[in-house]
Amino acid sequence: MTTPPEKRRLKHDLGEGSSSAPISRPPLKKRFTGSYQMQPVTPTAEKAPPLVEPIEPLSPSPPPASPIDINNLHQYTKAELLQRMRLEKDKLSQYEKRYDALEERYLDKEIQQSLLRIDWSLIQSEITFMTQLLVTVEATQPPAVPTRQSSLEQQKEWNDANQMAIKQLCTKVLTRLQTWSQQVELIEHNFRSQHDVMQQRLIVSDWLQNEIQDLQTSYKRGQHVLSDLQKNLESLLEQTDLLKGNVAIVKTELDAAKARLEASVDELNAVCKRQDRAKYQQETKPKQATEDIAPVQKKKKKVVPVTSDHPQTTLEEHQLILSAREKELDQLKRDRQLLLREEERLLSMFSLTEDRLAETEYVKTLKLSIEHYRDRCYHLDQRRIEIERETDRITLARQQLVEQMKSEKIAQSMAMEGEMRRLENDLTRIRGQRDHFQLMVEEQKTKESREREAQDKMVAFAHQGKQRVIALMGRIERLKQTQTMAGPLATEFEQFQQLKEKTEHTRLLLSSLEMMERKERPQEAEVASLKQYLDNWKHHPSILAYDQLLLESQQLSLMIEFFESNEGHLLESIDHVASIYNKLEEQQKKVFDIAHKRDQATKLQAEKMKYAQTFSQLTSDKEKLTITVQKLRATKEARQEVIKQLTEKEKALEQQVSEKEETICKLRRTIEEDKTDLEDINHLCEDYRISIEQNELMVTELQKMLKEKQKALEEENKLQQQTEESLEKLKRKWEKIAQGENPAEQQLIDECEELRALLKCSTCRQRFRTHILIRCMHTFCKHCIDARLETRQRRCPTCSEPFGANDVKNFYL
Numbered sequence: 001m002t003t004p005p006e007k008r009r010l011k012h013d014l015g016e017g018s019s020s021a022p023i024s025r026p027p028l029k030k031r032f033t034g035s036y037q038m039q040p041v042t043p044t045a046e047k048a049p050p051l052v053e054p055i056e057p058l059s060p061s062p063p064p065a066s067p068i069d070i071n072n073l074h075q076y077t078k079a080e081l082l083q084r085m086r087l088e089k090d091k092l093s094q095y096e097k098r099y100d101a102l103e104e105r106y107l108d109k110e111i112q113q114s115l116l117r118i119d120w121s122l123i124q125s126e127i128t129f130m131t132q133l134l135v136t137v138e139a140t141q142p143p144a145v146p147t148r149q150s151s152l153e154q155q156k157e158w159n160d161a162n163q164m165a166i167k168q169l170c171t172k173v174l175t176r177l178q179t180w181s182q183q184v185e186l187i188e189h190n191f192r193s194q195h196d197v198m199q200q201r202l203i204v205s206d207w208l209q210n211e212i213q214d215l216q217t218s219y220k221r222g223q224h225v226l227s228d229l230q231k232n233l234e235s236l237l238e239q240t241d242l243l244k245g246n247v248a249i250v251k252t253e254l255d256a257a258k259a260r261l262e263a264s265v266d267e268l269n270a271v272c273k274r275q276d277r278a279k280y281q282q283e284t285k286p287k288q289a290t291e292d293i294a295p296v297q298k299k300k301k302k303v304v305p306v307t308s309d310h311p312q313t314t315l316e317e318h319q320l321i322l323s324a325r326e327k328e329l330d331q332l333k334r335d336r337q338l339l340l341r342e343e344e345r346l347l348s349m350f351s352l353t354e355d356r357l358a359e360t361e362y363v364k365t366l367k368l369s370i371e372h373y374r375d376r377c378y379h380l381d382q383r384r385i386e387i388e389r390e391t392d393r394i395t396l397a398r399q400q401l402v403e404q405m406k407s408e409k410i411a412q413s414m415a416m417e418g419e420m421r422r423l424e425n426d427l428t429r430i431r432g433q434r435d436h437f438q439l440m441v442e443e444q445k446t447k448e449s450r451e452r453e454a455q456d457k458m459v460a461f462a463h464q465g466k467q468r469v470i471a472l473m474g475r476i477e478r479l480k481q482t483q484t485m486a487g488p489l490a491t492e493f494e495q496f497q498q499l500k501e502k503t504e505h506t507r508l509l510l511s512s513l514e515m516m517e518r519k520e521r522p523q524e525a526e527v528a529s530l531k532q533y534l535d536n537w538k539h540h541p542s543i544l545a546y547d548q549l550l551l552e553s554q555q556l557s558l559m560i561e562f563f564e565s566n567e568g569h570l571l572e573s574i575d576h577v578a579s580i581y582n583k584l585e586e587q588q589k590k591v592f593d594i595a596h597k598r599d600q601a602t603k604l605q606a607e608k609m610k611y612a613q614t615f616s617q618l619t620s621d622k623e624k625l626t627i628t629v630q631k632l633r634a635t636k637e638a639r640q641e642v643i644k645q646l647t648e649k650e651k652a653l654e655q656q657v658s659e660k661e662e663t664i665c666k667l668r669r670t671i672e673e674d675k676t677d678l679e680d681i682n683h684l685c686e687d688y689r690i691s692i693e694q695n696e697l698m699v700t701e702l703q704k705m706l707k708e709k710q711k712a713l714e715e716e717n718k719l720q721q722q723t724e725e726s727l728e729k730l731k732r733k734w735e736k737i738a739q740g741e742n743p744a745e746q747q748l749i750d751e752c753e754e755l756r757a758l759l760k761c762s763t764c765r766q767r768f769r770t771h772i773l774i775r776c777m778h779t780f781c782k783h784c785i786d787a788r789l790e791t792r793q794r795r796c797p798t799c800s801e802p803f804g805a806n807d808v809k810n811f812y813l
Helices: 028-033 069-075 078-134 153-193 197-290 294-298 304-350 356-358 363-485 488-536 543-565 567-589 594-739 744-761 782-790
Strands: 771-773 808-810
Touching: 078 153, 078 197, 078 304, 153 197, 197 304, 197 594, 294 771, 363 488, 363 543, 488 567, 543 594, 594 744, 771 782
Parallel strands: none
Antiparallel strands: 771 808
């Protein structure tokens, strides 16, 4: 009877055709679900993973056993093999734990490195943002953080370059801030050195304009930088979207590989089941053959080896197939583990847990910044409310100022309207006077034209008389010739001589008239220039007096011309000459009539007497006219002086008007400057008010802190006094105990001290209670209450009830 082959023996398939003994295997459940691997266990094949130190066993283990020869497994018992398997399994679990711990440490270091990279990149971005805002937009960007795969030399080069770039940026920012602070100090020095308010305002306004320009340029730079940051943010969002897509693709690939792995595991389970069934069938067939009849065994002795060899080869083939499939499964498991690790690494890179995120410094700083910004928002909200109140108050003041300005403008406009009306009335009056004077001038011009026409006629008549006189002179010469021829006409000759003298006198008169006309011509030119001057000064208020004087002077000049021309006398002389001419004609008729000549001589004598009388009257009239002309010239000079004085007054008034206009312009400018100064002062007052409020808040906070410190100091003093009292009590007790005194007496003494302490003040514990507060009925010493009243901390030390000086009363124990 043949024994069946042993079942659960270890077997290592090395591809050989035969083996000494079959290998025992674990059950199917452990085979395909556990961490069992169908690998040969050899001492030379054990290698430590990279970057891992040699591991010491975590638990005490027995001394290492001798290595097992895989080719001679049948020499060892089952207990030894199981013990060896347990030892190897414990080692494997220890290695796996160590590997997990190292992997966790590696992941923690990677996370810390990534957080450090993020923090450093944020610091760099903040520094560059500050430089771009304060200095220039085109600032040199620091080099990017190197990747993990970079070498140490590359990291050192990056560190040096980054250090230099950040130093440059920080120096630029620092120089900018230093220059700004120096400018502020210089402006403050200039502001304090100037005692003139206008100069101080100019300095402050120039500084504010420069600051506004700097803020505008920094705002533009900030807008440019924000646009660049927006673009970078968009690019980073696109990259994150791409990475998310890649992670999703990797997840889908992992799911597909997992599904394929599960399908292959199911196929292997089915193959293993078929193999077990075939093996079971092969093992049951020899048993049936042994139970047959002996003759049948004899007949089939030669056939049995053939049938036994055939199942042996098929079983080896199936085992080879199974080992290959198991190797493939192990490879797939390794790939699956690697993919899972890669997935975990990628997830750890791009997604952190909430606990780790909460433990990071960046999250803590963010929380602190959030709290800071909340407080800042609350402060700004309070500040906004205060500013709104201040703006309401300022708007009310501004409305009051606007109303005052409006009322002032209305009053000024009313005054200006009254002045304009008065000026318009004056203008209408002056225009009426000017029109009246123009009419008078035109009338005078017409009169002058008429007089000139009459004068021209008189001149023409004088020329005619002159020609007639010349003709008479010719006739007289002829008469002389005739007289020379006729001697007895001596009397007529004398008469003729007299007539000749009269004609010469008339010639003199005519020459004087011509001289007077020549003198009048420059006077007329002067009058024309004066008229032009008057036409230029028609709109002046002193035209009235000047025109009146001009009219009077013109009238006087006309009178002078009239009297000087002596038109009547000329006419009389002309008539006289004409009568003489007639008489000469009569004399020609009566040349030879002596009686007639005697009558004519008598008549001539009478006429001579008459002419002598008329010449005396004319001379007297001439003297009177010269006197009147002198008077008129004196009045004319006086009037001219008056006109000069009026023109000087007019110039003085014009100068005064121009000066007043200049003063009005200056006043307007000063008003505008005062308005701007008021606005600047209002702004400065607002700034000072804001600073005062901030200082008041600081003062209140400092007062609160001082009160808290004082309370803490008082409490510490109280504690110190209590400890000193307790120490003194303990010393007394110790002395009494050391001296062996009576404890009852000591108890009485202690009670007396306690009662005495109750009678003492609760704040200083040195003086007795002498004063009471009516508000809360607490008692203290006088010194403590006086100190509270002097420092204006008028609150009860025990209950913090406010009290006044009237609430303090004395009492006696």
